[in-house]
Amino acid sequence: MDGFTPAPPLDAVPPGAAFSEAPQPARAFDPGMGLAVARRTVLRPSDHEDFERVADRVAVGNMALLGRILTRAEHCERARLRNAIASGALITSGRHLQHGDADQPRRNMEVFTNCATAGASFTKFYLLLNGAGVGRAYDDDLCPVDWGEAPELLLYLAPTHPDWPRDRAALHRFGVEFGLLRWGMGLDAFNGTEEADVRAFLARELVHDLSRVPQDAVRHAIADTREGWARAVETLEAMAFRRERKRVLLLDLSGIRPLGAPIRGMQGRPASGPLSLLRAFIGLRREVIEAARDRDRAGDALRPWEQALRVDHILSTEVQVGGARRAARMATKSWRDSGALRFVRLKAEGGLWTANHSLMVDAEFWARLDRDDDEPLTRHAKALFQAATACAYINGEPGFINGDRLEDVRTGFARQKPATAEAGSARYAIGAGAALLEEVAHRAATTIFPVTTNPCGEVVLHVTGGYCVISDFAPLLACPVPLHSLTPGAVPEHVAQEWDARMEDAVRLGVRFLIRVNRMDALYAAEVARTDRIGIGPTGLHEWAWARFGLGFRDLIDEARAQPFWQALARLSAIAKEEATAYAQSLGMVPPATVTTIKPAGTTSKLFGLTEGAHLPPRRQYLRWVQFRGGPDGDPLVADYAARGYPTRDLETFPGVTIVGFPTLPLIQRLGIGDRLVTAPEATPEEQYHWLMLLERHWIGAERGNQVSYTLKIATDRVGLEAFRDLLRAHQPHLRCCAVLPSRPDRDLGYEYLPEQEVPEDCFRSIVAGIRDPGVAEAVDLARLQCEAGVCPI
Numbered sequence: 001m002d003g004f005t006p007a008p009p010l011d012a013v014p015p016g017a018a019f020s021e022a023p024q025p026a027r028a029f030d031p032g033m034g035l036a037v038a039r040r041t042v043l044r045p046s047d048h049e050d051f052e053r054v055a056d057r058v059a060v061g062n063m064a065l066l067g068r069i070l071t072r073a074e075h076c077e078r079a080r081l082r083n084a085i086a087s088g089a090l091i092t093s094g095r096h097l098q099h100g101d102a103d104q105p106r107r108n109m110e111v112f113t114n115c116a117t118a119g120a121s122f123t124k125f126y127l128l129l130n131g132a133g134v135g136r137a138y139d140d141d142l143c144p145v146d147w148g149e150a151p152e153l154l155l156y157l158a159p160t161h162p163d164w165p166r167d168r169a170a171l172h173r174f175g176v177e178f179g180l181l182r183w184g185m186g187l188d189a190f191n192g193t194e195e196a197d198v199r200a201f202l203a204r205e206l207v208h209d210l211s212r213v214p215q216d217a218v219r220h221a222i223a224d225t226r227e228g229w230a231r232a233v234e235t236l237e238a239m240a241f242r243r244e245r246k247r248v249l250l251l252d253l254s255g256i257r258p259l260g261a262p263i264r265g266m267q268g269r270p271a272s273g274p275l276s277l278l279r280a281f282i283g284l285r286r287e288v289i290e291a292a293r294d295r296d297r298a299g300d301a302l303r304p305w306e307q308a309l310r311v312d313h314i315l316s317t318e319v320q321v322g323g324a325r326r327a328a329r330m331a332t333k334s335w336r337d338s339g340a341l342r343f344v345r346l347k348a349e350g351g352l353w354t355a356n357h358s359l360m361v362d363a364e365f366w367a368r369l370d371r372d373d374d375e376p377l378t379r380h381a382k383a384l385f386q387a388a389t390a391c392a393y394i395n396g397e398p399g400f401i402n403g404d405r406l407e408d409v410r411t412g413f414a415r416q417k418p419a420t421a422e423a424g425s426a427r428y429a430i431g432a433g434a435a436l437l438e439e440v441a442h443r444a445a446t447t448i449f450p451v452t453t454n455p456c457g458e459v460v461l462h463v464t465g466g467y468c469v470i471s472d473f474a475p476l477l478a479c480p481v482p483l484h485s486l487t488p489g490a491v492p493e494h495v496a497q498e499w500d501a502r503m504e505d506a507v508r509l510g511v512r513f514l515i516r517v518n519r520m521d522a523l524y525a526a527e528v529a530r531t532d533r534i535g536i537g538p539t540g541l542h543e544w545a546w547a548r549f550g551l552g553f554r555d556l557i558d559e560a561r562a563q564p565f566w567q568a569l570a571r572l573s574a575i576a577k578e579e580a581t582a583y584a585q586s587l588g589m590v591p592p593a594t595v596t597t598i599k600p601a602g603t604t605s606k607l608f609g610l611t612e613g614a615h616l617p618p619r620r621q622y623l624r625w626v627q628f629r630g631g632p633d634g635d636p637l638v639a640d641y642a643a644r645g646y647p648t649r650d651l652e653t654f655p656g657v658t659i660v661g662f663p664t665l666p667l668i669q670r671l672g673i674g675d676r677l678v679t680a681p682e683a684t685p686e687e688q689y690h691w692l693m694l695l696e697r698h699w700i701g702a703e704r705g706n707q708v709s710y711t712l713k714i715a716t717d718r719v720g721l722e723a724f725r726d727l728l729r730a731h732q733p734h735l736r737c738c739a740v741l742p743s744r745p746d747r748d749l750g751y752e753y754l755p756e757q758e759v760p761e762d763c764f765r766s767i768v769a770g771i772r773d774p775g776v777a778e779a780v781d782l783a784r785l786q787c788e789a790g791v792c793p794i
Helices: 033-041 051-066 072-087 094-099 121-129 168-177 192-205 226-241 274-298 304-321 340-349 363-368 376-395 407-411 434-444 493-517 525-531 541-549 563-586 604-608 636-643 685-700 721-734 761-769 782-787
Strands: 090-092 115-118 133-137 152-156 218-221 248-252 329-334 355-361 399-402 451-453 460-462 465-473 534-538 596-598 622-629 648-650 657-664 705-708 711-715 739-743 756-758
Touching: 033 094, 033 604, 033 622, 033 636, 033 657, 051 072, 051 094, 051 493, 072 090, 072 493, 090 493, 090 604, 115 121, 115 460, 121 133, 121 226, 121 304, 133 451, 152 274, 168 192, 168 274, 218 226, 226 248, 226 274, 226 434, 274 304, 304 329, 304 340, 304 355, 329 340, 329 451, 340 355, 340 376, 363 376, 363 721, 376 721, 376 739, 399 721, 407 460, 465 493, 465 525, 493 534, 493 563, 534 563, 541 563, 563 596, 563 685, 596 685, 622 636, 636 648, 636 657, 657 761, 685 705, 685 711, 685 721, 721 739
Parallel strands: 115 133, 133 329, 152 248, 218 248, 329 355, 355 399, 465 534, 534 596, 596 705, 711 739
Antiparallel strands: 090 465, 115 465, 451 460, 460 465, 622 657, 622 756, 648 657
């Protein structure tokens, strides 16, 4: 927080008066799914929390980031912030709901950032370990490391470590962990041949006698922290960058806590142990370092950008295997690169499943598709579009991001970043990797696309590294009266005025909340100080449009008919940007480079049953399948839900994972919208593209806006490949970005697991009728699902 120490304003009047200072009761979670998500990701079980206590600690932690004794006005703001969160009108990201408390000033910002980018594999790994979604540009000119020049890599785990396979059962587990045994083989079928194979693998892949390691080898003991794991990758990547192929690096994993040990910073969740990281380094050695050398000798070199892509995939796989962290990534590549065609086909070839792949394109790319000349770049653009759409028609990837429309490129702001590396924090000081980061920064100063996006595409960030902290506000939940007392589209004037005031206050409080997060210690502190980037956006738009204005989806895309809605949204956008500038300056910080966004809001919106971000409701009634850790040592919630009649199923394709099905009737159904409801499969692609253009115009705005994260589903049983291509060419050039996902009816997909499974109404009723609730405050019955808001449409 150095550099941000202005005197507190004596006469400051904080926003939020509509929420008052007296503690207000918290909004109840949506029955079933909402409470399940809260129990899994928000509520701290050791503290027996309810949402009131969550709002208390999150507000206390955030205001503590001011780093001083609060003024009377700031105490007042903290109380109002607490009430805005408790009401659901301000839904901070799940990371804040999970981790926010009085200790927040002593933690690193990475734990609280949703979105990030990285210019090297070790920084990407570190950010993933902290739970951020990370984007990276794999342009030819931004990947200077040839992993074929890495040192000889030796790996050591002390035989005294609890996870060392010293007996037959442990040897079996080791074989399972490393994929050496047939899928599903139990200990009883683990015979002498398999045991010998596992022992041979151990002998081949691990060092057993440290005395035989060369004296001049670089020896690195891996610390049992996120920073320690990242430092190990930094050491290896820096040596590859320096082309130290003839040297030896020994990585010692003996200091890593064993499997199952609690991680204090993750609310006691179990550690994955050293075998996960060991598997990552073995994968790097085999699949990248050795592959790069073998292909080089064969004359078919694995180019540095593809090496980097594979390194990041291997590392992020192990982050995800940790169980308590996600591994969300965006992989982008400039359409002008010679390797762009290879990039397009990589996802379709299989294996690289941990990242969303997108091409960075621009107006010239789209223009060349309409040209008749025979210039090499025209031929390249056309071949690329044909290949990309052929792949995307199957699995939705790669997508297209209009890099020249992103805010920083459009304004030239990205070019103002100094071409030097300024990374490092109190928790993680950059060491051997500093020269690599400096080289990437130097290259970024002249690259065509100096920015990229986070995995969900809603934030623009510099390719060398940056963050954005993001949050939702829920206009519907700012309503000052019970929803069942309203007639949609005929809200009394006094209620409308109070509703609008509470929305405005929620936006202002949310903007200030996010700016305070930017005061935390961070790896990219210099970039945070330069940009002060934030992203706030609405969720539950369709419920608000119906309850407040009486507008359904098809009304909303008639801009003239829906003028009151769009005017209200534009007014809130202007308020957010005005508050961001004023509050940042009052703290001695720069005005945020970006303010508005619309994030997916997939988790937080479920807490209260809202449609997610900009998305339409996906189904009319459905089972929402949620993943839990299964098996004898799995999450105890699974047995609890099964005993009460929720559908459960163990996945075969994901061993150790059990899914629980939650009957979900969207809140918008419960608001009495009836036949005015339009679900995502029912809206045409043209209608959805128009919806996004209106959101970009009225909410994102002409200046200081990020993007809208949106997945537009194309029904391939109704839209052929050529029609799919025509849709993209007609609409995609006019947006910043939009993910287009071909889909078929659930019954035709053949997947073992889909997050949402539509069920007929009679089947839905039967499932709901079978759910029992023995007094655990999670009542789910059809009457409750239909009438929670006081309106019973069915």
